[in-house]
Amino acid sequence: MRIAEPLHLRLLRLLRDQGTVSRAELADRLEIPRPRLLAELERLVGAGYIAEAGMAASRGGRRSTLVELNPNLRFAAVDLGASSVDVEVTNGRLEPISAYTESTDIRSGPKVILHRVNELLAKAKADGAYERLDAIGIGVPGPVSFRDGVPVSPPIMPGWDRFPVRELLTREHGCPAVVDNDVNIMAIGERHGGVAHSVDDFLFVKIGTGIGCGIYLSGEVYRGTDGCAGDIGHIQVDSHGPMCSCGNVGCLEALFSGAALAKDAALAARGGTSPALAERLAAKGTLTARDVAEAASEGDVTCIRLIRDGGRRLGGVLAGLVSFANPSMIVIGGGLAHLGHILLAEIRSVVYRRSLPLATGNLPVVLSGLGPRAGGTGAAALGSAVPFEQAC
Numbered sequence: 001m002r003i004a005e006p007l008h009l010r011l012l013r014l015l016r017d018q019g020t021v022s023r024a025e026l027a028d029r030l031e032i033p034r035p036r037l038l039a040e041l042e043r044l045v046g047a048g049y050i051a052e053a054g055m056a057a058s059r060g061g062r063r064s065t066l067v068e069l070n071p072n073l074r075f076a077a078v079d080l081g082a083s084s085v086d087v088e089v090t091n092g093r094l095e096p097i098s099a100y101t102e103s104t105d106i107r108s109g110p111k112v113i114l115h116r117v118n119e120l121l122a123k124a125k126a127d128g129a130y131e132r133l134d135a136i137g138i139g140v141p142g143p144v145s146f147r148d149g150v151p152v153s154p155p156i157m158p159g160w161d162r163f164p165v166r167e168l169l170t171r172e173h174g175c176p177a178v179v180d181n182d183v184n185i186m187a188i189g190e191r192h193g194g195v196a197h198s199v200d201d202f203l204f205v206k207i208g209t210g211i212g213c214g215i216y217l218s219g220e221v222y223r224g225t226d227g228c229a230g231d232i233g234h235i236q237v238d239s240h241g242p243m244c245s246c247g248n249v250g251c252l253e254a255l256f257s258g259a260a261l262a263k264d265a266a267l268a269a270r271g272g273t274s275p276a277l278a279e280r281l282a283a284k285g286t287l288t289a290r291d292v293a294e295a296a297s298e299g300d301v302t303c304i305r306l307i308r309d310g311g312r313r314l315g316g317v318l319a320g321l322v323s324f325a326n327p328s329m330i331v332i333g334g335g336l337a338h339l340g341h342i343l344l345a346e347i348r349s350v351v352y353r354r355s356l357p358l359a360t361g362n363l364p365v366v367l368s369g370l371g372p373r374a375g376g377t378g379a380a381a382l383g384s385a386v387p388f389e390q391a392c
Helices: 007-018 023-030 034-046 110-126 165-173 182-193 258-271 275-284 289-297 301-325 335-354 371-390
Strands: 050-055 065-069 075-080 084-090 096-103 135-140 177-181 202-207 211-217 330-333 365-367
Touching (some): 007 050, 023 065, 034 050, 135 182, 135 371, 177 182, 182 211, 202 301, 211 301, 335 365
Parallel strands (some): 075 135, 135 177
Antiparallel strands (some): 202 211
């Protein structure tokens, strides 16, 4: 049974998600007595979380006052990938005020990467995006101890193990910070403003440099006892497969991810099975998953096969998850989502064929509605929860 949220949390989240609302409408939506609502609003106005925003249209009697989140609230959202960093500053409604995207290499280590994050936030401040931050949310591409705010033995992040990410950001910016796995923040973002809005039970599958799964159960992210739930990229799908970065063999991630697809594309180009890839390799000297997607869209048979092979492997893993967790939606996102409907069709085919009809009779498998903004939106939403929870 879910514990009822405190009134102040329900109130702040409603204003964050819905915008300006009248006091009378708030009382109706929250189903609480008006005197209790007015007392809570007065307290939150005094604490600086809520501001009045003029008068509402008449509902037949005395006009009610409109209220909104304090327009000066500012949250920072940081989405770290294996090869990129996205930094946003948002207002209280999680609308971006400034945004920066750069290529980077997570293997440069935490000091280099977080120093650059701090520089980008300083740039946003100099550009007038904020005077002070109320909270920071950050996602990293590896397992995270959510309780401690540190990455734990992340396979593709050398030097990050147990690095005090939360502590460093809190000290540097004088505000609370929260750290989570990158796929969890993408799931949170999709729940906040994407295709999974108001869906309580769904899986968000990120396919990029690695593969991970954000799990929403009963309206909450499920992280597991130690914070590593959803690490589906290291489920073995071929006992005779290639070595994975985690040290095991035949993991899903080793067979289908950005790096694996680029490797397979290079082999196809050099082996003469794909003229389209051979032409691209000769022109650029290297290949990426996007080259595979573009060649597939032009009808290249080898590239279509590579995408379908990956979709079949991923679909097999997801079929097991559907049978186990019975979600009401699966959302596909991440850098390889641009492989598009060839990938999506193969995943759907395998999931629907290998899972029980009762579990798939009403199960949409769809692409992310937010695309590359899922991580930033989720990190901001995750960060906003911290000061909201403290506003008691």
